[in-house]
Amino acid sequence: MENTKFKNEEIKAVEPEDLNLDKFSSENENIILASAKKFGRFVFDILKVVLISLAIILPVRMFLIQPFYVEGASMEPNFHDKEYLIIDEISYRFQEPQRGEVIVFRNPNNNRQYYIKRVIGLPGETVELKSGKVFVNEQVLEEDYISDLSASNFSKLVLADDEYFVLGDNRPVSQDSRYFKALNKDNIIGRVWFRGWPINKISTFNLPNY
16 A cells, blocks of 8 residues: 655645735725725716706797796687697797787786786777777778677777777687776787697697788
């Protein structure tokens, strides 16, 4: 039988200093720092997009255009309940409202309410209704967009330099200048520019021919 010879081998315990923990710690710190920087850049990019979007959208929303929903039937058959409209708020800073434009304004008797009506009488004009027909400076106004004139009468009203006479297209049910009389320009929010809903009625608006 062969004699098995064992070679004496020295077994040495691994000491912590032999593991070079400083190197491992440094590598971990670098990984954490890199991850933190990457996450920080991601958050910064998101914030940048949000801030740029707000810088563009808020001024547009506050000073240029504003969305409104039609409520009620006072502007039928041209505007119906629940239609979504975009209002141009900037035009009237540079020009005066024109006859035939459809506008959104604050109710003169309640600033929390918004109305949608059509401009009929302009500053300095005299407006009168006889049996539903509108007379501006004693000349009858032909309104092809009206389906029911009603039979209402309204005594002559002379508009001041900053006043407008507005009427709903659906005269029998509309609360308009026949009730609150002249509308001051300060109450006007803007003109109806675009109908965005329903989809099959998306459109912009042109002035009627008088």
